Amino acid sequence: MTEFAQYLISGLVVGCIYGLIATGFTAVYNATHIVNFAQGESSMLAALCAASLVVAGAPLLLAIAVAVVVVGVVNILVERLAIRRSGTDVTRGIIITIGVGIVLQGLAALAWGTDAQPLPAFSGPGSISAYGVVVPRQALWVVGTTAVVMALLYVFLTRTFLGKAFRACAMNGQAAALMGIPTGLMRGIGFLLSGTVGAVAGVIIAPIALMQYDSGVALGIKGFVACIIGGFGNPIGAALGGLLLGATETLAAGYISSGFKNAIAFVLLLLFLLVRPGGLLGEFGAAKR
Amino acid sequence: MSRHAMNKPALNRFLVLAAVLGLAAFSNNPYVINLLVVCGLYALPAIGLSLLMGYTGQISLGQSAFVGVGAYGSVLLAQHLQLDPWYSLALATALSAFTAWSLGWLVFRLKGHHLAMATLAIALILHTVLVEWRSVTGGPDGISAIDPISIAGHALLDDLHFLPLAWLVCYAGLCLADYLVRSPFGLAMRTVSENEAVARSLGIDAAQVKRKVMALSGAYAGLGGALYAHWIGYISPEPFSVAFSIKLLLIVALGGVSGVWNVLFGVFIVVIVSEWLKPLGRLDVVIYGLLLIVVMIYCREGAVAALAGLYRKLPQRLRPGARASLKLQGRTSA
Amino acid sequence: MIDWKKSLATLVLCAAGAGAAIAQEPIKLGGLLETSGFIASLGQPALEGAQLAVEQVNAAGGINGRKVELVNLNTESDNTKTVSALRRLISQEKVVGIVGPSSSGSNFAIVDAVERAKVPMIGIGATRGIVLPPEQRRYSFLAPLTDVVVETVMLEDMRARGITRIAMLHSDVAFGTSARDTLLQLAPKHGITVVSTEVFGNADTDMTPQLTKIRGTEAQAVVIWATGPGLAISTKNYRALGLKQPLYLTHAANDFNYLRLAGEAANGALLPSSKIYVTAELPAGDAQKPVLEQFVKAYEAKYGKQPATFAGNGYDAAMLLMNAVRKAGDQPSAVRDALEQVSNYVGVTAVYAYGPEDHFGTKPESVQMLVVDNGKFKLAAKAAN
Known part of the structure; x- marks a missing residue:
């Protein structure tokens, strides 16, 4: 029982990160109908920026805030310079975002080298243990921050004018444009949101997962799987998908085989795609598909 | 586009290709010859993907899995059944085609991004199996000491000796693909790509067309993988990771999705440009990525169409033949 | 459809021309170290170590008056690219020896080609199989601790x-x-x-x-x-x-x-x-102590950071090759023979001794x-x- 609880808790912590990254995917997808293959890079960039700022002497909170803003700006630039010009073709969108990922990774390798850069845990490296189940303090930060970010996102999307306009765009871009919603601005907001959420994910997991220039790829793929499981484009589904994926992975590693852990995640992805392509909660604005 | 006019120069193409390859071989530069072999081997799976993606409109990020099935299949068959590489090559190609065909039953219920993801998952799962199924695949250390292909008792160990084989197979593959896209089946493929509902209303079984093309693309990929394995003499899971699927996608997209021969362009760009960038040290990856983005943004129909466009803008007198330019205009305006 | 033929021809010709300019003067060492891809965190420090070794030898007047040049091709942790890069090093750059890749897979992918090209390679991969069996891997050696x-x-x-x-x-x-x-x-x-x-x-x-x-x-x-x-x-x-x-x-x-x-x-x-991080604690009689002290100092001066293990491996590999060239001249096969005779080279990672049956070099005593x-x-x- 202790083992099971330990697996589940570890899974949920990793799952929070997958969920946040998945939410980043949905923000971009809703605004542009592009799957951003460079999504993981936001998390990597933010973590490395924050680590450098901390080394340079900045207080942790400031370092994190600056890193998140920097990544937000980078994402807006990416949208302006590359994505906006790419049109709606699926393949072209995929290749351009892959190109963006390659460039960001290459630049990160130039700036930070190929070694991982550590970021200190927010409230010390210790952990809390009860009944043999251990939870690192940073894990509580991960869970708490994820909950707050998700709540804010929910409020933004359902309670603010801008959020409603954003959703309208996601459901039917043309109709939204006819209603006077500036779709270009909404694309920018989509990328800003995805960059910020991804950056937050990167920064909170960095003390646990130790980011380096190529860490974004694996996170991106897992985030994507979470997205599909949850229902593509659906932010709440994405979060749920992340938790489910994280828990499945650790339970699989614990009870079945650690070697096939990753394969199990992808088998889960295939199953969902085939049996329930809309994911757990169905696709956001699925009507148009 | 005048597709029947394109059929005529098949012999010309063969001669030009043979001349270029002959010249390269004659230069006796092992590095260039090696790159040309790599080009030929990359072209095969790319042709398959071009049929699937360019003509049938079905994206796949899983081609590396079929390349892997071909490579591991051929090596394992050759080693365990003591088969001559020629037979194992043929069996592995069939195995790969069959794998692709069976997976087609599963994945073609999906479209667009979902299809991309399902095929990506297939590639990732196969990679994990290659890494973890150590008793069979050798795990991350892979399998070494693979028998080379031999012709009449002469083992094709040298790149120079392998070059004609690789490109003959490649040429045959191109001709077959070219023939296919012109056949009635090719029309069915294009109809499926344009609009499945219309295809069905014309009595075309869209699902079956997709599965058949998938099987064919699996065969191309498997053959490419098997040849690769017997050429390089060592296989490990790494070359068959998703990164290779993405490379194939780039090749097809760069060449432009219309016209199987354009695949050759994509191959040359992907293989040779990344070699050119080597002297730039660690900047090479960044510039490669930037190039991709720029080409995709500004050359929407692929590099071939873009070059053709540039060529048309040249003043008439600089062009080496008015007939050619007429042809080009005909092509790009289609 | 003229366009594709033309561009095809141009591309191939350009590729042929790209590496055509070869300066004969310096002694060339090849490098196949990864500066991108999944194993770059090992390849990069190994490259830095190798570059440091070459710089030191050049600062001391080179080898018999000739400068040494290290040509590293980023193999991107990709086996196929490693094979292409090997061909390029051998045919275009005419290197006398090669500091091999740090990915074991990439080493496996090239050992047979290295054998046929008869150019010695000291790999940075850690798998013993790379140099086994010794009679078939005469040109492959290893630098890291196995x-x-x-x-x-x-x-x-x-x-x-x-x-x-x-x-x-x-x-x-x-x-x-x-x-x-x-x-x-x-x-x-x-x-x-x-x-x-x-x-x-x-x-x-x-x-x-x-x-x-x-x-x-x-x-x-x-x-x-x-x-x-x-x-x-x-x-x-x-x-x-x-x-x-x-x-x-x-x-x-x-x-x-x-x-x-x-x-x-x-x-x-x-x-x-290896002893790389306990240099100060070593007894004064330890043969490696002076080598380690100068290496760590020089590395920190050049790169502003402490060396990783792999930096030591790259340094040793390049030094072993250059010493062999100094002893045997710039014929690759002679360099190989000289490498096999190394019996007491005091390096950063270990005291090396190669032999016809032993291309590992390192010993538990180090x-x-x-x-x-x-x-x-x-x-x-x-x-x-």
Whole structure:
């Protein structure tokens, strides 16, 4: 029982990160109908920026805030310079975002080298243990921050004018444009949101997962799987998908085989795609598909 | 586009290709010859993907899995059944085609991004199996000491000796693909790509067309993988990771999705440009990525169409033949 | 359809021309080290080490008055690209010897071609199979400590501490899996049973499940074998889970970046290692002491950071090659013969001795058990026998 609880808790912590990254995917997808293959890079960039700022002497909170803003700006630039010009073709969108990922990774390798850069845990490296189940303090930060970010996102999307306009765009871009919603601005907001959420994910997991220039790829793929499981484009589904994926992975590693852990995640992805392509909660604005 | 006019120069193409390859071989530069072999081997799976993606409109990020099935299949068959590489090559190609065909039953219920993801998952799962199924695949250390292909008792160990084989197979593959896209089946493929509902209303079984093309693309990929394995003499899971699927996608997209021969362009760009960038040290990856983005943004129909466009803008007198330019205009305006 | 023929021809001709300018004067060494791709965190420091070695030799007047030039081609951790790069080094650059890739897979992919090209290569890969069997791998040598060498020392240390049951956690790349195979072979010879082996993906971010499983076994000590962040993450997870058994790490842990990443969690960890980080503690009579002192000092001066193990491997490989060239001239096959005769080269990683049957070079005598003490590497106290 202790083992099971330990697996589940570890899974949920990793799952929070997958969920946040998945939410980043949905923000971009809703605004542009592009799957951003460079999504993981936001998390990597933010973590490395924050680590450098901390080394340079900045207080942790400031370092994190600056890193998140920097990544937000980078994402807006990416949208302006590359994505906006790419049109709606699926393949072209995929290749351009892959190109963006390659460039960001290459630049990160130039700036930070190929070694991982550590970021200190927010409230010390210790952990809390009860009944043999251990939870690192940073894990509580991960869970708490994820909950707050998700709540804010929910409020933004359902309670603010801008959020409603954003959703309208996601459901039917043309109709939204006819209603006077500036779709270009909404694309920018989509990328800003995805960059910020991804950056937050990167920064909170960095003390646990130790980011380096190529860490974004694996996170991106897992985030994507979470997205599909949850229902593509659906932010709440994405979060749920992340938790489910994280828990499945650790339970699989614990009870079945650690070697096939990753394969199990992808088998889960295939199953969902085939049996329930809309994911757990169905696709956001699925009507148009 | 005048597709029947394109059929005529098949012999010309063969001669030009043979001349270029002959010249390269004659230069006796092992590095260039090696790159040309790599080009030929990359072209095969790319042709398959071009049929699937360019003509049938079905994206796949899983081609590396079929390349892997071909490579591991051929090596394992050759080693365990003591088969001559020629037979194992043929069996592995069939195995790969069959794998692709069976997976087609599963994945073609999906479209667009979902299809991309399902095929990506297939590639990732196969990679994990290659890494973890150590008793069979050798795990991350892979399998070494693979028998080379031999012709009449002469083992094709040298790149120079392998070059004609690789490109003959490649040429045959191109001709077959070219023939296919012109056949009635090719029309069915294009109809499926344009609009499945219309295809069905014309009595075309869209699902079956997709599965058949998938099987064919699996065969191309498997053959490419098997040849690769017997050429390089060592296989490990790494070359068959998703990164290779993405490379194939780039090749097809760069060449432009219309016209199987354009695949050759994509191959040359992907293989040779990344070699050119080597002297730039660690900047090479960044510039490669930037190039991709720029080409995709500004050359929407692929590099071939873009070059053709540039060529048309040249003043008439600089062009080496008015007939050619007429042809080009005909092509790009289609 | 003229366009494709033309451009095809142009592309090929340009490719042929790209590397045509060859200066004959300097002695060229080739490098196949990875500065991008999944193994770049090993390839990059190895390249820096090799560059430092070449710079030092040139500063001292080169080899017989000729400068040495290191031509490194980034092989991107890609086997096919490594093969192409090897052809380029041999045919375009006409190198006399090659510092091989750090990916074991890339080494495997080129050893036969190296054999046929008859140009000596010193690989930075850690798998012994690269140079086996010796009669078929006459031109391939290794520079790093092999897993047999380090695990022998580690298992001896365990035996001396009365440990008889161990568990292992390793990464799923060749570095981890081949170490696991070696450990399973070697352990019984030292009277030790491996009760459990667990594996994690190289890019995984949490190894708590695997370690939770190990916590449930009878293991008296745990061995973790990986490179990069995975090693540091596992160390942190190990401490967080409150496992009390002694923790043994791979020799790849002797890297200051590991200490930075693992922080306090690393304290108390034992590892078999070269002497690179305990230079000051070495007795004055140690042959490697002066070599290590100058290497660490020069490396820090050039790169502004402390050298990683792989930097030492790259340095040793380049130095061994250059010494062989100095002795035998610039004919690759003569360089190979000279390498095989190296019997007492005092390097950063080890005192090297190659032979016709031994292309590993390193010996257990060069390996020390270290312990991480307060964020620093120290020589571990000898266990009471």
